[in-house]
Amino acid sequence: xxPVDIKSLVNYVSLxxxxxxxxxxxxxxxxxxxxxxxAIVAHKYNISxxxxxxxxxxxxxxxGNEMRAKKIIPILQYLAKDIKPIVVRNxxxxxxxxxxxxxxxxxxxxxHVRKYHKDQLSLAIKKMMxxxxxxxxxxxxxxxxxxx
Numbered sequence: 001x002x003p004v005d006i007k008s009l010v011n012y013v014s015l016x017x018x019x020x021x022x023x024x025x026x027x028x029x030x031x032x033x034x035x036x037x038x039a040i041v042a043h044k045y046n047i048s049x050x051x052x053x054x055x056x057x058x059x060x061x062x063x064g065n066e067m068r069a070k071k072i073i074p075i076l077q078y079l080a081k082d083i084k085p086i087v088v089r090n091x092x093x094x095x096x097x098x099x100x101x102x103x104x105x106x107x108x109x110x111x112h113v114r115k116y117h118k119d120q121l122s123l124a125i126k127k128m129m130x131x132x133x134x135x136x137x138x139x140x141x142x143x144x145x146x147x148x
Contacts (some may be wrong), residue, residue: 002062002064002065003064004062004063004068004072005062005063005064006132007063008125009059009062009063009072010079010125010128010129010132011077011078011125012058012059012062012084013025013076013080013128014035014080014121014124014125014128015110015113015114015121016055016110017080017083017084017124018083018085018086018087018110018113018114018117018120018121018124019083019085019086019087019109019113020087020088020089020095020106020109021109021110022083022084022085023047024055025073025076025077025080026077027041027042027044027045027047027050027052027055027085028056028059028073029074029077029102030044031052031056032056032059032066032069032070033070033072033073034073036055038052038069045122056069059072059073075135077134078131078135079128079131079132080128081131082127083124083127083128084111085098086098086099086106086117086120087104087109087113088114089106095109097112097113097116097117098102098135099116099117099120100116100117102116
């Protein structure tokens with residue numbers, strides 16, 4: 001069985017969130033974890049069901065398999081809970097970067113973050129990895145308490 005590529009998962013999720021996809025983990029939870037239909041979830045988050053399936057496939061690949069992906073999504077939600085998008089969509093459907101106040105095409109939001117705001121991306125990744133270490137430490141403490 002393929003091991004979990006947690007660094008790659010964190011990078012992927014961080015970039016998606018900063019690029020305006022803060023709905024990603026909620027949508028994946030509804031679709032993969034809760035078993036909601038792709039059309040319903042996609043409609044709720046204003047994305048295509050093909051995008052949703054693509055996101056799910058990426059998470060499954062990086063997790064190693066679908067069962068692991070279902071277990072990892074809630075953990076990723078915990079890790080990403082304070083990460084906020086830097087590219088946001090206004091009521092007119094225009095995407096704007098809050099950092100540099102630049103209008104960005106929807107399909108270029110992640111590239112914009114990667115290219116012009118690498119520091120913000122690195123900070124988000126670092127924050128998620130630190131939270132992962134806290135999560136692991138708390139999980140080990142819980143195992144020790146229940147074992148004694």
